[in-house]
Amino acid sequence: MGFLRKIKTAPLEDKMNEELRQRRESDPFGFAEYDAANAERAGYSDYSYWKSTFRAFIRNKAAAVAFMILVVLLAFTVIQPFLPNQYPSGKIINHPTTQMQMSNVAPSLTTALVQAKAGDVLIVTPYEDKEWTAVSNVLESLKARTVFTVIEYGDEYCKVTYNGQTGFVKNDFSTKLKLPEDVTAVPYDSRSNFPIKLYSAPADYTNNGDPLFIRTENIRIEDNVATVIRECDLNVLPSTAPFVFGTNNLGQDLWALVWRGTRTSLFIGFSVAVIEAFIGIVVGVLWGYIRKLDRLLTAVYNVVDNVPTTIVLILISYIMHPGIGTLIFAMCLTGWVGMARFIRNQIIIIRDRDYNLASRCLGSRPARIILRNLLPYLVSVIMLRMALAVPGAIGSEVFITYIGLGLPVSMPSLGNLINVGRRLISTSQGYQLLFPTIVLSIITISFYIIGNAFADAADPKNHT
Amino acid sequence: MIKYVGKRLLSAVVTLAVILTIVFILLRQMPIEGYLDNIDKMDDAMIAAKLAQLGLDQPMHIQLLRFFNSLLHGDLGVSSRYRAGAPIIDIISQKAPLSIELGVMAMGVAMLLGLPLGMAMARSKGKFWDKFGTVFIVLINAVPAAVYYIYLQSYGTRALQIGMLFDRTNWKTWILPVFSMSLGNIAYYAMWLRRYMVDESNKDYVKLARAKGMTSWKITVKHIFRNAFVPMIQYIPTSLMFTICGSIYIESLYSVPGMGGLLVDVIGRQDNPMVQALVMIFSSVGIIGLLLGDLLMALIDPRITFTKKEDAR
Numbered sequence: 209m210g211f212l213r214k215i216k217t218a219p220l221e222d223k224m225n226e227e228l229r230q231r232r233e234s235d236p237f238g239f240a241e242y243d244a245a246n247a248e249r250a251g252y253s254d255y256s257y258w259k260s261t262f263r264a265f266i267r268n269k270a271a272a273v274a275f276m277i278l279v280v281l282l283a284f285t286v287i288q289p290f291l292p293n294q295y296p297s298g299k300i301i302n303h304p305t306t307q308m309q310m311s312n313v314a315p316s317l318t319t320a321l322v323q324a325k326a327g328d329v330l331i332v333t334p335y336e337d338k339e340w341t342a343v344s345n346v347l348e349s350l351k352a353r354t355v356f357t358v359i360e361y362g363d364e365y366c367k368v369t370y371n372g373q374t375g376f377v378k379n380d381f382s383t384k385l386k387l388p389e390d391v392t393a394v395p396y397d398s399r400s401n402f403p404i405k406l407y408s409a410p411a412d413y414t415n416n417g418d419p420l421f422i423r424t425e426n427i428r429i430e431d432n433v434a435t436v437i438r439e440c441d442l443n444v445l446p447s448t449a450p451f452v453f454g455t456n457n458l459g460q461d462l463w464a465l466v467w468r469g470t471r472t473s474l475f476i477g478f479s480v481a482v483i484e485a486f487i488g489i490v491v492g493v494l495w496g497y498i499r500k501l502d503r504l505l506t507a508v509y510n511v512v513d514n515v516p517t518t519i520v521l522i523l524i525s526y527i528m529h530p531g532i533g534t535l536i537f538a539m540c541l542t543g544w545v546g547m548a549r550f551i552r553n554q555i556i557i558i559r560d561r562d563y564n565l566a567s568r569c570l571g572s573r574p575a576r577i578i579l580r581n582l583l584p585y586l587v588s589v590i591m592l593r594m595a596l597a598v599p600g601a602i603g604s605e606v607f608i609t610y611i612g613l614g615l616p617v618s619m620p621s622l623g624n625l626i627n628v629g630r631r632l633i634s635t636s637q638g639y640q641l642l643f644p645t646i647v648l649s650i651i652t653i654s655f656y657i658i659g660n661a662f663a664d665a666a667d668p669k670n671h672t
Numbered sequence: 673m674i675k676y677v678g679k680r681l682l683s684a685v686v687t688l689a690v691i692l693t694i695v696f697i698l699l700r701q702m703p704i705e706g707y708l709d710n711i712d713k714m715d716d717a718m719i720a721a722k723l724a725q726l727g728l729d730q731p732m733h734i735q736l737l738r739f740f741n742s743l744l745h746g747d748l749g750v751s752s753r754y755r756a757g758a759p760i761i762d763i764i765s766q767k768a769p770l771s772i773e774l775g776v777m778a779m780g781v782a783m784l785l786g787l788p789l790g791m792a793m794a795r796s797k798g799k800f801w802d803k804f805g806t807v808f809i810v811l812i813n814a815v816p817a818a819v820y821y822i823y824l825q826s827y828g829t830r831a832l833q834i835g836m837l838f839d840r841t842n843w844k845t846w847i848l849p850v851f852s853m854s855l856g857n858i859a860y861y862a863m864w865l866r867r868y869m870v871d872e873s874n875k876d877y878v879k880l881a882r883a884k885g886m887t888s889w890k891i892t893v894k895h896i897f898r899n900a901f902v903p904m905i906q907y908i909p910t911s912l913m914f915t916i917c918g919s920i921y922i923e924s925l926y927s928v929p930g931m932g933g934l935l936v937d938v939i940g941r942q943d944n945p946m947v948q949a950l951v952m953i954f955s956s957v958g959i960i961g962l963l964l965g966d967l968l969m970a971l972i973d974p975r976i977t978f979t980k981k982e983d984a985r
């Protein structure tokens with residue numbers, strides 16, 4: 209970060225060094241003359257509070273990294289809905305041919321489920337889209353306990369004949385074929401106690417039985433039978449937009465939900481931070497500056513500060529209608545107290561220092577003293593409190609949602625995504641908890657680190 | 673000293689009364705469904721009769737006076753939905769001991785783990801334990817408790833090979849709830865103890881002790897720790913609040929039949945009298961905690977004066 213150091217003094221230094229060098233060459237022992245112009249320039253102080261703060265801040269590597277991550281994440285959260293290939297958040301995605309919900313699709317970076325090889329024969333399902341064709345390799349769906357003849361045994365797929373058709377059936381725990389002791393002594397009759405599919409190839413080109421989609425340009429269709437011309441993907445949907453975070457049990461795209469939830473949670477966090485800071489500053493300044501108010505506000509403080517914050521949160525959310533407004537209100541109701549108290553204490557300490565006394569004697573109005581003389585001292589603390597209020601608010605939202613007083617599910621937030629995912633943690637759908645948790649943790653940890661690093665950096669003692 | 677204690681007690685009582693009044697008035701703004709079981713099956717006359725029986729048709733100040741009157745007689749009212757008609761005081765007195773037991777254990781565990789961690793961090797400033805502790809503190813403070821509790825329950829129960837839920841008779845099922853509840857406090861104690869010990873270790877008496885040739889372990893334990901521990905007393909109330917907050921979540925997560933889980937339960941069932949009673953109990957615990965903290969601080973640290981400090985003006 210050398211470019212940030214001494215931007216203004218560097219040219220001057222270089223110039224003077226150059227002059228010294230020239231002098232050494234021409235007249236090493238001569239007297240130096242007093243140069244009024246240079247003295248003027250060197251007498252200039254380059255110290256800037258905010259620049260030094262910034263420099264001290266980025267010297268803390270963890271904070272710098274957290275800051276960059278957070279900026280990228282915030283920017284992405286905002287622009288995510290405008291990116292291509294995004295599903296609308298909350299939209300239930302149905303399979304185009306079966307109209308079933310695409311629920312619990314595992315996270316993936318593509319929509320491709322399997323690859324079809326050239327020469328594969330697939331069965332076409334009617335679907336009116338020119339670009340995509342709905343296909344599967346299911347020749348026939350057999351009812352439970354339908355008898356077929358095994359003509360070639362395999363550990364994964366058995367080649368069988370049924371009703372004059374030759375095909376393959378799956379041979380695993382999900383089908384539990386009834387087999388003789390010597391499985392290789394073909395042919396013999398077999399059946400499954402479950403409904404079973406007869407595939408055209410020893411592979412399953414379906415999405416749990418639903419047809420897959422293939423680009424029409426990759427196949428040749430004759431009488432509802434498609435022959436694959438070249439190797440290509442079979443997609444779960446007639447689109448290339450992937451379910452990066454998978455889908456939930458309703459068939460909603462989790463990726464879209466998580467980012468929408470992040471927006472909601474960040475909105476709550478930022479609103480709480482700003483409102484708390486505003487109320488805290490106003491009350492704190494009044495409390496510290498106006499002596500008559502001290503007793504009253506101290507009494508109020510004692511009451512508000514004595515109640516556990518969680519209890520206030522629960523009480524307010526219980527009484528009012530669930531919604532973003534209620535949450536913000538409940539969190540702000542007690543959150544301003546800490547800020548107000550700190551500002552009060554600081555103002556009492558610095559309000560009667562000499563420079564303020566002088567300012568008052570010169571006729572400055574209280575508003576000017578407060579805004580110009582007192583508050584600039586407290587900027588770093590205010591920023592720290594605001595930075596820490598954001599993760600605090602996000603965490604409270606998760607807690608309140610768990611208790612059952614949070615936002616309705618129709619309004620995704622990180623809290624209710626986590627609450628829904630919580631029940632799936634030890635199942636194969638654990639990703640529905642994992643992704644919201646990861647995003648949430650990145651945000652809260654970054655804010656926490658940044659807030660603390662900023663508080664350190666804002667302290668002039670740490671400036672070099 | 674006695675004057676200070678009396679004053680402090682009085683202010684605690686006043687605060688408690690104010691908070692109870694506010695909670696009472698706020699909860700009266702709720703729809704009446706929360707006071708009646710099976711409201712769908714009742715007609716208007718029955719509802720009115722029931723409300724009159726509960727005294728809810730009276731003006732607010734009469735209700736409030738009645739409430740305080742019965743409160744002083746140890747009567748918190750009856751549950752409306754959770755266990756319709758049962759006196760709340762009975763329900764809670766069944767559940768409270770377990771909560772208290774868990775809470776005390778959690779605070780004990782927090783001290784047993786948090787203080788050594790803080791001490792190790794202060795002793796090895798900039799080395800492994802310090803870094804480890806810092807990462808731990810950042811994680812615990814920054815990640816919402818609700819999140820890591822869930823993972824701890826899932827993976828912890830699997831590692832211990834026990835069921836997800838609490839079973840009073842099986843000691844193994846106590847480990848995770850108590851540990852989870854203490855996590856926040858461990859980080860809190862470690863953070864502050866480290867800070868105070870680092871501050872303390874730069875003081876002159878420590879340098880003198882070192883110059884005399886005392887071993888560094890002795891200095892840490894006999895001098896630094898003792899002096900650094902005194903200001904820690906004032907964090908006991910806060911850690912009590914952490915424990916309360918944790919208990920609400922943890923007890924419901926592990927189905928512990930205690931008060932915290934009960935609160936989540938009755939909120940779900942919209943049982944207003946129960947919510948009121950529990951909220952009041954939890955707020956009182958908070959106030960009592962702060963009171964205890966102040967009194968302990970005054971007892972332990974002789975430097976604290978009991979006269980009112982005049983702010984520099």
